[in-house]
Amino acid sequence: MPAPRGMTDVRSTGRSDTVPRAEYGEILRQVKSEGLLNRTYGFYVALSIGLVLAFAAALTGLALSGSLWVQLLIAVLLGVILTQLAFLGHEASHRQVFTSKIANDRFGRVIATLFVGISYSWWMNKHTKHHANPNRIDHDPDIETDTIVFQPEKAQHRTRLQTWFVRHQGTLFFPLLMLEGINLHYQGMRYLLDRRNPVKGRGVEIALLTVRLLGLPALAFIALSPFAALGFLALQVAVFGVYMGASFAPNHKGMPQVPAEMKLSFFHKQVLTSRNVTGRGATAAFGGLNYQIEHHLFPNMPRPHLARAAQIVKDYCARWSIPYTAMSASASYRTVITHLNAVGYPDRDLFLCPLVSEYGRT
Numbered sequence: 001m002p003a004p005r006g007m008t009d010v011r012s013t014g015r016s017d018t019v020p021r022a023e024y025g026e027i028l029r030q031v032k033s034e035g036l037l038n039r040t041y042g043f044y045v046a047l048s049i050g051l052v053l054a055f056a057a058a059l060t061g062l063a064l065s066g067s068l069w070v071q072l073l074i075a076v077l078l079g080v081i082l083t084q085l086a087f088l089g090h091e092a093s094h095r096q097v098f099t100s101k102i103a104n105d106r107f108g109r110v111i112a113t114l115f116v117g118i119s120y121s122w123w124m125n126k127h128t129k130h131h132a133n134p135n136r137i138d139h140d141p142d143i144e145t146d147t148i149v150f151q152p153e154k155a156q157h158r159t160r161l162q163t164w165f166v167r168h169q170g171t172l173f174f175p176l177l178m179l180e181g182i183n184l185h186y187q188g189m190r191y192l193l194d195r196r197n198p199v200k201g202r203g204v205e206i207a208l209l210t211v212r213l214l215g216l217p218a219l220a221f222i223a224l225s226p227f228a229a230l231g232f233l234a235l236q237v238a239v240f241g242v243y244m245g246a247s248f249a250p251n252h253k254g255m256p257q258v259p260a261e262m263k264l265s266f267f268h269k270q271v272l273t274s275r276n277v278t279g280r281g282a283t284a285a286f287g288g289l290n291y292q293i294e295h296h297l298f299p300n301m302p303r304p305h306l307a308r309a310a311q312i313v314k315d316y317c318a319r320w321s322i323p324y325t326a327m328s329a330s331a332s333y334r335t336v337i338t339h340l341n342a343v344g345y346p347d348r349d350l351f352l353c354p355l356v357s358e359y360g361r362t
Contacts (some may be wrong), residue, residue: 002293009161011032016156023265023267023320023322024265024266024267024297026316027267027297027312027313027316028298030312031298031301031309031312034308036298036301036308037298037300037301037302037305038302038303038305038307039097039098039099039302040302040303040304043302043303044052044088044091044097044302047088048088048111051081051084051085052083052115053083054077055078055082055085055115058074058077058078058081059078059219061074062074062078062219062220062223062224062232063219063222063223066231068228068231070229071224071232072231072232072235072267073230073237074232075232075233075236075239076235076236076239077237078239078240079181079235079236079237079238079240079242079243080243082115082116082117082236082240083240083243083244083247083287085111085112085115085116085285086112086116086244086286086359087113087247087286087287087288087289088118088287089112089115089120089123090112090120090123090127090287090289091287091288091302092105092107092108092111092298092302093105093108093112093120093123093124093127094295094300095299095300096299096300096301096302096303096330097302105120108120109121109201109204109205109208109230110208113188113205113207113208113209113212114209114211114212114338115212116212117184117185117188117209117212117213117216118184118185118188119187119188119189119191119192119205119209120205121191121197121199121200121201121202121205122187122188122191122192122197122312123188125191125197126141126142129141130142131296131299133256133258133269134252134269134270134273134274134296135252135256135257135258135271135273136257136258136259136260136269137151137257137258137259137263138260139260142252143252143257145284146174147176148169148173148340149166149169149343149344150257150340150343151257151343152343152344152345155343155344163344166340166343166344167343167344167345168341168344169340169341169343169344170336170337170338170339170340170341170342171292171337173245173249173336173337173340174242174245174246174333175244177241177242177244177245177246178237178238178241178242179238179241179246180240180241180242180244181236181237181238181240181241181244182237182241183241184241184244185213187211189206189209189213190206192205192206192209193206200344203355216233216236217229217233220233221230222272245277246333247285247286247287247289249332249333249336250277250286250290250292250329250332250333250336251274251275251292252273252274252275252292253339253340254275254332254335254336254338254339254340255272255273255274255275256272256273257273257316258273262330267297268322270293270296270297271293271297271313271317271322271323271324272322272323273293274292274293274296274325275293275296275325275326275327275332276290276291276292276293276324276326276327277289277290277292277326277327277328277329277332278290278309278326278327278328279328279329283303283306283307284331285329287303288306291306291307291309291310293310293313293324293325293326294306294309294310297309297313303354314326324340
């Protein structure tokens, strides 16, 4: 029997079911008809002014305060503020803030490089590759083996100590994030200084990043005693690293990984490998990253419109029985920890999830 209208017969792939054919186009038309891709300048102007003022207030408080406890509290607040600014820079890199590419890039470069201390060019290069192939083995830089191992075959043939680490890396994941802030600063400068990497405006970006990476420590040592300055900087970087990692980790880690040779439609590739985070205040806490599925489907959609887009996508997935993953932050973190710990057990096939095989063609 031929497939129903609007569907494509996939029995040639070994399945007896059918899947939607032009699913993304249908959803995109509805999203556009409701104006969900229109810019929300008022929101981003208010958010930008608020965060910059909070950043300036934190530095002023650091310079004027004589209490160590107040200074450490400012370090925590500054780590939070910088992460919120990083969310804003991330949105600029996706053209969510302005219509103009040039305006987004200039804004994002100032926010990410000068305020946060992350190379905008490095982030654009890495994050673009991730969006093109989320959780696809050998293509997504976010699941490449580094300190953390993401594929069980890459955890084999290791020393006893390394094997122990991989089997407990999920438990160690969040403590390790205390060093992620330093890693983000380092990777950005390393990328800019490597002449093999094509960087437009390299000199300007190096100058902005240098001012940021030297300026904040200089202010801390001028305003505080050496011991207090070291404590302030260590706490600020630790909070920043943990908050950044805790915001990006729930999005894809622990979700199905796609073999390099498998082909998926754009819609299924983005939906099946992404996870949304639910809960009151999640959009503010995660900077819109809690709507990861919709962010991947419509990367230039402004943050205030993601909630409505999520309802559209969720309804569509329910209609066609396409898995749509959404859970609380705590449940997501438990999943990530369990998943990463289990990578060290090569007899457990955690990654080629049947849901991915269901919609993929080799």
